[in-house]
Amino acid sequence: MALVSGPRGRRFWLETVEAYVYLLPTLAVLGLFTFYPFINAFLYSGYDIRTRTVPGAVVHTSTEAGSWIPLLARGRIPEELAAVLEGVGAVQDKLWVRARGANWWILKDDASGQEYLVVQEGALLRVHPAATRWALDPVGGENFRRVLRDPDFAKAVRNTSIYVGVSVPVTLILALVLATLLHRAVGGKAFFRLTSFLPYITPVVAITMVWAWIYDRDYGLLNYFLKTVAGWLGLEFSLINWLNDARYVMPALILMNIWRFVGYQALILLAGMQGIDREYYEAARVDGAGGWSVWRKITVPLLTPQIFFLLIISLIGSFKIFEEVLILLQGPGPEKAGLTIVYYVFTKAFDSKQYGVASAASVILFVIIFSLSVFQLTVVQKRVHYER
Numbered sequence: 001m002a003l004v005s006g007p008r009g010r011r012f013w014l015e016t017v018e019a020y021v022y023l024l025p026t027l028a029v030l031g032l033f034t035f036y037p038f039i040n041a042f043l044y045s046g047y048d049i050r051t052r053t054v055p056g057a058v059v060h061t062s063t064e065a066g067s068w069i070p071l072l073a074r075g076r077i078p079e080e081l082a083a084v085l086e087g088v089g090a091v092q093d094k095l096w097v098r099a100r101g102a103n104w105w106i107l108k109d110d111a112s113g114q115e116y117l118v119v120q121e122g123a124l125l126r127v128h129p130a131a132t133r134w135a136l137d138p139v140g141g142e143n144f145r146r147v148l149r150d151p152d153f154a155k156a157v158r159n160t161s162i163y164v165g166v167s168v169p170v171t172l173i174l175a176l177v178l179a180t181l182l183h184r185a186v187g188g189k190a191f192f193r194l195t196s197f198l199p200y201i202t203p204v205v206a207i208t209m210v211w212a213w214i215y216d217r218d219y220g221l222l223n224y225f226l227k228t229v230a231g232w233l234g235l236e237f238s239l240i241n242w243l244n245d246a247r248y249v250m251p252a253l254i255l256m257n258i259w260r261f262v263g264y265q266a267l268i269l270l271a272g273m274q275g276i277d278r279e280y281y282e283a284a285r286v287d288g289a290g291g292w293s294v295w296r297k298i299t300v301p302l303l304t305p306q307i308f309f310l311l312i313i314s315l316i317g318s319f320k321i322f323e324e325v326l327i328l329l330q331g332p333g334p335e336k337a338g339l340t341i342v343y344y345v346f347t348k349a350f351d352s353k354q355y356g357v358a359s360a361a362s363v364i365l366f367v368i369i370f371s372l373s374v375f376q377l378t379v380v381q382k383r384v385h386y387e388r
Contacts, residue, residue, distance in 0.1 A: 038366065041359040045143050047136045049355035051099075053106055055117045055128035060084045062125045069125075072097060072105045072118065074330065084127060085109070085116055099353055106130065143360035153361060155336055156344040159250060163340065164318040167254045172310060174258065175265035176303075180295065182266065183273045193270075196263030204260075208327040211256045215242035215328075243329060249337035253324055261317075265310050272306035273299060304384040312376055319369050322346065341365050 020027075062068065068078045075097045082092045091111040099106040103120040117130035147153050182192055199207065214221045223239050230237035242252045276299065284294045300307075322342040325332065332339035332347075341361065349358035 041362045041366075044136075044356055044359040045363050046138060046140060047356050048139045048142070049359075050135045050137075051132050051353055051355075052135070053115070053117055053130050053132045055119070055130045058126050058128055059088050060127040062127070063123060065120060065123055065125050068118075069120065072100065075100070077107065081118070081127070088129070090114065090116070099350060101351075106132070139356065143356045144364070146357055147361045147364060152336065152339065153341075153344055156339045156341045159336075159338065160319060160321070160340045162250055163254060163321060164315065167257050168311070168314050168318055170254075171258045171262050171265060171314065172307065174262045175269055175310070176300075176307075178262060178266040179269035179273060180299070182270050193267060196266055198263070199260045200264035204323045205327060207256070207260060208324055211252075212243070212328055215252055217241045217244070244334055246333070246335040246337035249329065249333040253321070253328070253338060256324065256328070257318075257321070261314065265314070268310060269303060269306050272303045276302050308376070308380060308384045311380070312373060315372055315376070316369055319365065341368075 062080070062084075064078070064080060068081060071078050077095050077097065082090075082095060085095060085107070086092050089112065090109040094109050094111040095107055096110070097105055098108040098115065105118045107116040107118065108114070109116070115130045115132055117128045119126050119128070178196065182189060182196070213219075217223060217239050220242070222242070227237045227239070240248055242248045280298050280302070281294060284298055289297070320342055321340050325338045325340055325343050326346075329338045332343060342365070345358045345361045345365070348354045348361060
C-alpha cells in the first residue's frame with residue numbers, strides 16, 4: 001500500500017493516465033468505426049428488420065426510362081433527375097442511391113435527410129418525395145438459419161475461400177522471392193523499392209479501372225501479351241473473356257490482388273532481412289553452407305515474425321474483398337463467380353433490404369476471421385522464431 005500512495009505510485013498512475021490520453025484518438029476511431037458497428041450488427045442479427053417507404057405526391061414524371069434506368073441500376077443519378085430534385089430543394093452533391101429494387105430506387109439527400117422514391121411504371125418514371133419507416137421484430141436465430149441455408153451464401157463462402165487460399169500463400173511466396181532479389185541487388189534498390197510499393201498506395205478504384213482495361217477481351221493488354229507469346233511458340237490462342245466467363249473471374253481477381261500486394265509484403269520482408277545479424281551468415285559460411293542452405297536455414301526462420309505478421313493481416317484483408325468485385329465486375333459476375341462474403345452482405349443490406357440477414361452474415365464473417373486468427377496465434381505462432 002505504501003508504494004501505491006507514495007511518490008513512485010503517483011508517478012506510475014500519472015504516466016498511465018497520460019498514455020491513455022494519447023491513445024484516446026485511436027480508441028475513439030476504433031470505437032466509432034469498429035466496435036460500435038460490430039455490436040450493432042450482432043444486436044440486429046436477432047431481428048427481422050423491415051422498412052416501408054411511403055411515397056408522397058408525384059413531383060415529376062419522365063419518359064427517359066431507357067437512359068435513366070441503367071444509371072440508377074449502377075447507383076448513379078442521372079443529371080436530369082438531379083436537376084429535378086434540386087428544383088424541389090435537394091442538394092445535388094449530397095444525393096445518393098440508398099436502395100434499389102427491380103423497378104424502384106430510393107434516393108437520399110444527406111443535406112436535409114429527405115428521401116425520394118423513383119418508380120418505373122411501364123415506359124414512365126415517377127418521382128415522389130418519400131419517408132421510410134423502420135420495424136424491428138425479434139426472430140432469435142432465424143436470420144442465421146436463413147443465411148446458412150442460402151445457396152448464395154454457400155457460394156460466397158466457397159468463392160472467398162478459393163480467393164484467400166490461393167492469393168494469400170502465392171503473394172507471400174512471391175514477396176519472399178522478390179525481397180530476396182532486392183536484398184541481394186547491387187544497384188537500383190531505391191527504384192525497385194518505389195515501383196514495388198506504388199501499387200499498394202495507389203487507390204483501389206484507380207487500380208481496378210486500369211485492370212478492367214487490361215482484362216478487356218478485344219483490346220486488353222493481357223490478351224495481347226498472351227496472343228503474342230502464343231505466336232512466338234507457334235500455338236493457337238483464343239481470346240479470353242476474363243470478366244464475362246465464370247471460369248476466369250476468380251483468377252482475374254486473384255491475379256490483380258497478387259500484383260497489388262506483393263510489393264508491400266516484399267518491403268516488409270526486406271526490412272526483416274536487413275535486420276538479421278550478419279554473424280549468422282558469417283558462421284554459416286565458415287561451416288561451408290551454400291547459398292540455398294543459408295537462405296533456407298537462416299534467412300527464412302529468422303523472418304518468421306514478419307511472415308507471421310503478413311499472414312495475419314493478409315488473411316483478414318483477403319476475407320474482406322469487396323471494392324474489386326464491385327468495380328471490376330459491377331456485380332457478382334457471371335454465374336455469381338465473383339460473389340464474396342462481403343459482397344453478399346452488401347447486396348442483402350442495400351439491394352434486398354434484408355438488414356437482419358446482412359447483420360447475421362457479417363457476424364458469421366467475423367467468427368470465421370476470428371477463428372482463423374486465433375488458430376494462427378495459438379498454433380502457427382509456435383513456429384515463429386524470435387531472434388535473441
